[in-house]
Amino acid sequence: MGTGRLDGLDVHSSPHLLASVREATLAGTVPPERPRAVIGASWSRVLHQGVDPDVGRHNGLLGTDEIEHRRRSSPIGGILPVLREGLVSVADAAWHIMVVTDADGRLLWRDGSLAVRKSADRLGFAEGASWAEDVVGTNAIGTALVTRAPLQVHSAEHFVRTHHGWTCAAAPLHDPRDGRLLGVVDVSGPAATLHPATLSLVAAVTRVAEAELRARHWAAVEGLRAMAAPILARIGGQALAVDRNGWTAAVTGMAPADRVALPAAMRAGSLWLPSLGMCTAEPLPGGWLIRVDGREHPPGAGRVVLDLSRPRTATVTVSGAAGSWTQTLSPRHAELLFVLALHRDGRTAAELAGDLFGDRSRTVTVRAELSRLRRNLAGVLAHRPYRFAEGVEVELVRPRDPLDLLPHSVAPVVLAARG
Structure with a gap:
């Protein structure tokens, strides 16, 4: 989970050694020990972004109204009691604070x-502040937002010198309905209070909070099923009721699917869904009634745009005779489509496993993910080998800075592309 000696300097090493490693790295000389790989990669990113290693570049606090708006808009607000119950008493006893941010790295809760909160205020670690990497450099919150993995950052592993008196353990929190990154849960305090179990605790409580979100989601799906079942019973042909994230609540006249990939801008009326063909959508409380018209998707999807230009969001847009359709991609699906966009002649499952994991034997994982992708992108992806279908024009939009290409990814093919 990012503690101990995994791949470089031990996080529990002396503050003096950590500081020596940081100073040598920033000066471009050979450090006495290698930093952990995750820390070294983060230092490289923030150096490239021009963050001041002495003071960072704070961009001000959000106003009270904006903080409240973000709190009300975030699903995290509903599970805040779960996080507080699991972390606040422990944090308080250990002279730490619990912090929760949104997906932009803005501190919302x-x-x-109290003493540590006052100390945090002097550091600018206050509600409304941004703790993203490109603002304050390497830190548990900002770096966890990039890597999408739990992380502890201690003392001089922080890029900005004024943060060296702190230790922080953070874990990203995802929406189980669609995999969307909601924010980060963090426990921070004086560096002298470092405890090896803090990161495990933060990660475990975050998983409990995600489980609570999942339970609430399925309760909502059950409610939608009860409401939609009588409507579907009166409909001839193929139809299904889905929630706003595409999870199937009820179905008639067709084999049930766990989830239907909906466009980013879902609307009522006639629309094309790659997995179903032409459909008609009607709004339901909490979801959509989708009638399948029986017409297949038109032969040849026309054009596919894989947009990887934004570090935290990857999308795919499919355009054809029936219109266009856009969906946000999970990190793994973004990696797979990136490889297929590079290799228009196709890749075998073993080749893709090597591209993504550096291990050609991990074909089961690759096949499972591609099966999900092909359900969502029927007519766009072919197999044997896996590739974009013939006649499909593919545009790959990369970020201006190669280091911003899928920054969460450690896939060998992505690391090579950044280089």
């Missing part, structure tokens, strides 16, 4: 030791 903060609780725990």
Whole structure:
């Protein structure tokens, strides 16, 4: 989980050694020890972004109205009691604070030791502040937002010198309905109070919070099923009721699918869904009634745009005679489509496993992910080998800075492309 000696300097090493490693790295000389790989990669990113290693580049606090708006708009607000119950008492006893941010790295909630909160205020670690990497450099919150993995950052592993008196453990929190990154849960305090179990605790409580979100989601799907079942019973042909994220609540006249990929801008009326063909959508409370018209998707999808230009969001847009359709991609699906966009002649499952994991034997994982992708992109992706279908024009939109290409990814093919 990012503690101990995994791939470089031990996070529990002396503050003096950590500081020596940082200073040598920033000066471009050979450090006495290698930093952890995750820390070294983050230092490279923020150096390239021009973050001041002495003071960072704070961009001000959000106003009270904007903080409240973000709190009300975030699903995290509903599970905040779960996070507080699991972390605040422990954080308070250990002279730490619990912090919860949104997906932009903006601090929305903060609780725990009053003395540590006052110390955090002097650092700018206050509600409304941005703790993204490109603002304050390497830190548990900002770096976890990039890597999408739990992380502890201690003392001089922080890029900005004024943060060296702190230790922070953070875990990303995802929406189980669609995999969307909601924010980060963090426990921070004085560096002298570092405890090896803090990161495990933060990660475990975050998983409990995600499980609570999942339970609430399925309760909502059950409610939609009860409401939609009588409507579907009166409909001839193929139809299904889905929630706003495409999860199937009820179905008639067709084999049920766990989930239907909906366009980013879902609307009522006639639309094309790659997995179903031409459909008609009608709004339901909490979801959509989708009638399948029986017409297949037109031969040849026309054009596919894989947009990887934004570090935290990857999308695919499919355009054809029936119109266009856009969906946000999961990190793994973004990696797979990136490889297929590079190799228009196709890749075998073993080749893709090597591209993504550096291990050609991990074909089961690759096949499972591609099966999901092909359900969502029927007519766009072919197999044997896996590739974009013939006649499909593919445009790959990369970020201006190669280091921003899928920054969460450690896939060998992505690392090579950044280089």
